Amino acid sequence: MELVMFTAMDGLAAQVEQFGDVAVLAPSRLDQVTRLLEGTRPPEALYLDDTRAAPLPELWRAATLARRVGVRVLVNFPGAARGALNDAQGAGLPAIAERDPAAVAVWLGEQLGLHANAGLSRGAVVAVGAAKGGIGKTFATCVLAEGLRRRGLRVLVWDSDISNPGLVPAFRIPSSAPSYLHLIQRGPAHWGPGGIAPFIFQPDHTRATGNGWGAVDFLIGSHAVARAENDVRLPDWQGFYQGVAALEGYDLVLVDTPPDYLRRPYATHVLQVGGSVVLPCPPGARERMGVGHLLDHLRDHAPDSLERCALLFMEPERGVTATVGEVASLFTRRYPQVASIGTLPRAPRLASLADEHDGYVSMLDLGPHSAFAAAVHQVGADLCTRLGLTPRLPMPHSSLWERMGARMRGDRPVALSTPAVA
Ligand SMILES: Nc1ncnc2c1ncn2[C@@H]1O[C@H](COP(=O)(O)OP(=O)(O)O)[C@@H](O)[C@H]1O
Ligand SMILES: [Mg+2]
Numbered sequence: 001m002e003l004v005m006f007t008a009m010d011g012l013a014a015q016v017e018q019f020g021d022v023a024v025l026a027p028s029r030l031d032q033v034t035r036l037l038e039g040t041r042p043p044e045a046l047y048l049d050d051t052r053a054a055p056l057p058e059l060w061r062a063a064t065l066a067r068r069v070g071v072r073v074l075v076n077f078p079g080a081a082r083g084a085l086n087d088a089q090g091a092g093l094p095a096i097a098e099r100d101p102a103a104v105a106v107w108l109g110e111q112l113g114l115h116a117n118a119g120l121s122r123g124a125v126v127a128v129g130a131a132k133g134g135i136g137k138t139f140a141t142c143v144l145a146e147g148l149r150r151r152g153l154r155v156l157v158w159d160s161d162i163s164n165p166g167l168v169p170a171f172r173i174p175s176s177a178p179s180y181l182h183l184i185q186r187g188p189a190h191w192g193p194g195g196i197a198p199f200i201f202q203p204d205h206t207r208a209t210g211n212g213w214g215a216v217d218f219l220i221g222s223h224a225v226a227r228a229e230n231d232v233r234l235p236d237w238q239g240f241y242q243g244v245a246a247l248e249g250y251d252l253v254l255v256d257t258p259p260d261y262l263r264r265p266y267a268t269h270v271l272q273v274g275g276s277v278v279l280p281c282p283p284g285a286r287e288r289m290g291v292g293h294l295l296d297h298l299r300d301h302a303p304d305s306l307e308r309c310a311l312l313f314m315e316p317e318r319g320v321t322a323t324v325g326e327v328a329s330l331f332t333r334r335y336p337q338v339a340s341i342g343t344l345p346r347a348p349r350l351a352s353l354a355d356e357h358d359g360y361v362s363m364l365d366l367g368p369h370s371a372f373a374a375a376v377h378q379v380g381a382d383l384c385t386r387l388g389l390t391p392r393l394p395m396p397h398s399s400l401w402e403r404m405g406a407r408m409r410g411d412r413p414v415a416l417s418t419p420a421v422a
Helices: 012-017 030-038 056-068 082-090 101-112 137-149 180-186 193-199 234-245 266-272 285-301 303-308 324-334 348-356 371-387 400-409
Strands: 002-006 023-025 045-049 072-076 124-128 155-159 216-219 252-256 276-281 309-314 339-344
Touching: 002 012, 002 030, 012 023, 012 101, 012 193, 030 045, 030 056, 045 056, 045 101, 056 072, 056 082, 072 101, 101 193, 124 137, 124 266, 124 371, 137 155, 137 216, 137 252, 137 276, 137 371, 180 193, 180 234, 193 234, 234 266, 252 266, 266 276, 266 285, 266 303, 276 285, 276 371, 285 303, 285 309, 285 324, 303 309, 309 324, 309 371, 324 339, 339 371
Parallel strands: 002 023, 002 045, 045 072, 124 252, 124 276, 155 216, 155 252, 276 309, 309 339
Antiparallel strands: none
16 A cells, blocks of 8 residues: 655654555655645555644644545644644544654554565574684675575674674675664663664665565664674663564574674574574684584583584685594584584685775675585575575576686686585
8 A cells, every 4th residue: 555654753654664565655745745645646545743843734734635535544643733632533533642653653554454564474593603703704694695685585684793893894884874773772662673674774785686686684783893882781682682583574684793602692592592503613723612612602501402503614714724524523523413504615816806896796796606606505505494494596507617717717616516625
């Protein structure tokens, strides 16, 4: 249905749009509302409130005009027009006096018979965890999100490592993107899915496309290294998590977590409440020790959920003597319940091209036929299987010619089927 909303309430139109089957127009001036009502195709419904400080007689005039042309009218007078509430109800208009946008959205949904997006399941939640910085959490989050998007999945990336916001530069998130840290400061009453929705950032370059690709959307924490006053207490993070996990419209929520897992055991919490954990694992001695520490922590705090943890091996940089194969068998012996979802090859050239690029570009588009892209898709497919997700699009395919071309450009001389172990 088409709904015209005349309101200045923060995020209200966006929240109503979260319902399926409704197109919202939100003009900022009352004469624009009038023009829509007098047009050849008036909307089905009009919502008016007094938050734009329009004079009451003009609000009435718009409401009267709407009714005359057969448009349903709903009013909300929490402010200056509150005194007219009885009159509105007396005139047979559905009317409330409510200041909380989330509550107004719910009321509008009930009144107009809108239902939360049908058919969209609640996403699986996957925390990308590590006990050490710089091991590739953010890197893995980025390429997995882009890979799954190419399979038609809708991914929400939640930047929860506010000490080191690597997602912001990686996805070229502009400083105008909202920060959910402000929402956390507003308190638990605002952490429902309706409250969170307006804080979700949807970059143009990762929107769903006509060829069936899904979107990658973001919950961004801070744009620079977080300041102390923005620190998030663990109970607050956990409360906010509930709202994020209840968001509709995503197949998958990927949580980029901080390395201080004792103070911020985010991955542990995700596991405890039924989500999954992916642990990027470069084979170097310190890195695998860090992975071991986190796995021990997870085993201590969620002993029955370890099978929802998976290792993602990261091919080491040149010169590292430990191999993925050796380290993998080491982990299998020590943590038999923990599976592997594959290995990401090193792709320094693609990573560098993406970093140096003027504007955002995915490594998967820079090297669509590279062994790196093939591995990302294989890892994504394994992850989907483990999560019980069914991608809407088939796995991207490369012909032999295309793979050879990629090889000649230096996008890694590794065949598709062999494990990418040095
Ligand atoms: N497979 C890879 N190919 C090329 N570069 C990689 C690969 N994996 C990780 N890197 C690089 O290593 C660094 C890892 O950092 P990051 O993902 O920010 O780690 P974390 O989030 O764990 O702190 C990044 O600069 C990334 O570009
Ligand atoms: Mg990071």
